[in-house]
């Protein structure tokens with residue numbers, strides 16, 4: 001079975017995918033969109049993509065493609081500790097760094113460190129932390145640095161000049177397994193943190209109390225919401241869809257009266273799956 005992931009090798013997403021699928025072929029992709037496309041067109045059966053970080057919040061691209069690709073569902077969530085390091089080519093020195101590259105999430109998670117110690121040095125977005133590390137290793141003649149993980153430093157032969165530069169020591173990213181089936185991924189070797197359901201909800205038009213009505217469907221049934229995120233529909237200011245997580249196994253309830261109630265207030269519900277959350281090692 002082929003599993004797509006945001007590459008190249010030694011990205012955080014690969015570290016997550018390797019723990020979730022130790023016996024499968026991992027296919028590196030250049031972007032989160034490519035991961036969705038690989039699953040959509042059958043090149044890969046599943047993909048692992050980042051969804052949310054404890055410092056920087058939601059990975060909006062993942063949320064957008066979940067919304068845009070209704071055939072794609074969620075099979076599991078996995079939380080992994082994230083440590084960022086600043087690294088350079090071993091033939092370069094720290095004094096002459098002219099630019100720092102990384103994934104925008106990694107730059108944002110290390111913003112205060114970089115702003116305090118490397119304020120004047122331009123930062124530039126890259127498709128992933130590992131892609132930035134690879135680029136630094138291939139360009140020893142330019143004085144550049146990357147924010148990436150220990151595995152990237154080892155794989156691409158880079159020297160770490162600052163360790164653990166994330167702005168909060170406790171830094172975790174939540175990844176999801178996506179696929180076109182609606183399976184519940186199981187793994188007895190990983191610690192399970194809980195079970196939840198995910199859905200995307202859109203309201204027909206902005207009206208007073210619309211979101212309140214949706215939330216009350218869950219509140220009256222004492223269903224605990226563990227996440228609610230609004231994201232622009234891109235059709236105009238004020239138009240949103242909502243990504244909602246409800247704790248526990250509750251699919252039966254949703255397909256019963258709760259779903260009818262949501263329909264009666266003209267809410268559109270795209271059920272993403274009933275899945276478990278696992279804990280990964282860094």
Ligand SMILES: O=C(O)C(=O)C[C@]1(C(=O)O)C=C[C@@H](O)C=C1
Nearest residue numbers: 011012013050103105128129173
């Ligand atoms: O750039 C990487 O290495 C990734 O796997 C992406 C990503 C993300 O998008 O959140 C994954 C984990 C970290 O939060 C930083 C970057």
